Amino acid sequence: SAVISQKPSRDICQRGTSLTIQCQVDSQVTMMFWYRQQPGQSLTLIATANQGSEATYESGFVIDKFPISRPNLTFSTLTVSNMSPEDSSIYLCSVPNTGLPEAFFGQGTRLTVV
Amino acid sequence: AQSVTQPDIHITVSEGASLELRCNYSYGATPYLFWYVQSPGQGLQLLLKYFSGDTLVQGIKGFEAEFKRSQSSFNLRKPSVHWSDAAEYFCAASASTGNQFYFGTGTSLTVIP
Numbered sequence: 363s364a365v366i367s368q369k370p371s372r373d374i375c376q377r378g379t380s381l382t383i384q385c386q387v388d389s390q391v392t393m394m395f396w397y398r399q400q401p402g403q404s405l406t407l408i409a410t411a412n413q414g415s416e417a418t419y420e421s422g423f424v425i426d427k428f429p430i431s432r433p434n435l436t437f438s439t440l441t442v443s444n445m446s447p448e449d450s451s452i453y454l455c456s457v458p459n460t461g462l463p464e465a466f467f468g469q470g471t472r473l474t475v476v
Numbered sequence: 477a478q479s480v481t482q483p484d485i486h487i488t489v490s491e492g493a494s495l496e497l498r499c500n501y502s503y504g505a506t507p508y509l510f511w512y513v514q515s516p517g518q519g520l521q522l523l524l525k526y527f528s529g530d531t532l533v534q535g536i537k538g539f540e541a542e543f544k545r546s547q548s549s550f551n552l553r554k555p556s557v558h559w560s561d562a563a564e565y566f567c568a569a570s571a572s573t574g575n576q577f578y579f580g581t582g583t584s585l586t587v588i589p
Binding site for chain 1: 517518579
């Protein structure tokens with residue numbers, strides 16, 4: 363199984379600022395996924411980050427708002443830009459289990475925008 | 477379009493009672509199915525998964541789930557609930573290896589003494 367470390371675990375930010383969330387995996391993975399979990403709701407995929415290429419964003423999410431970096435096979439960052447209170451959510455990164463359909467999830471970053 | 481539905485937003489059970497959490501999916505073909513649990517302040521932990529074969533799958537912490545193709549369901553069960561089972565439970569589906577997951581809206585479980 364993969365061990366995923368996310369930083370920060372939580373943060374309170376002022377509106378209009380940006381926050382970068384880091385995701386570190388203890389093994390090399392081709393694909394990493396970023397999800398958002400709004401209060402009281404389920405997880406929604408933001409984007410898929412492949413090493414060496416641009417991230418692929420889901421409908422409703424854009425690169426200017428959620429820029430993603432994927433500099434190597436064990437690390438990715440998600441930035442939440444120009445934040446508003448509507449961005450208050452838990453953000454989780456996820457990696458697939460190699461060769462299997464299941465996935466592992468980080469513990470999430472709980473973001474509150476005030 | 478692919479979707480996963482969890483009809484029950486919140487369930488309360490007494491400790492020691494049995495539990496069943498419902499999950500229905502809508503997919504073009506039979507997807508891979510999962511149940512995850514999220515305890516307060518924690519990430520998602522995989523309880524069990526269904527890929528193919530035996531439709532009754534066993535998971536960790538005494539949970540099991542049954543896949544019923546005719547009903548497009550994958551309900552989670554536990555014969556005797558413990559107070560530590562109080563958490564948010566998510567049903568999820570994936571079309572293939574390495575693909576994105578589609579999650580249900582979650583069921584919040586409260587266990588009363």
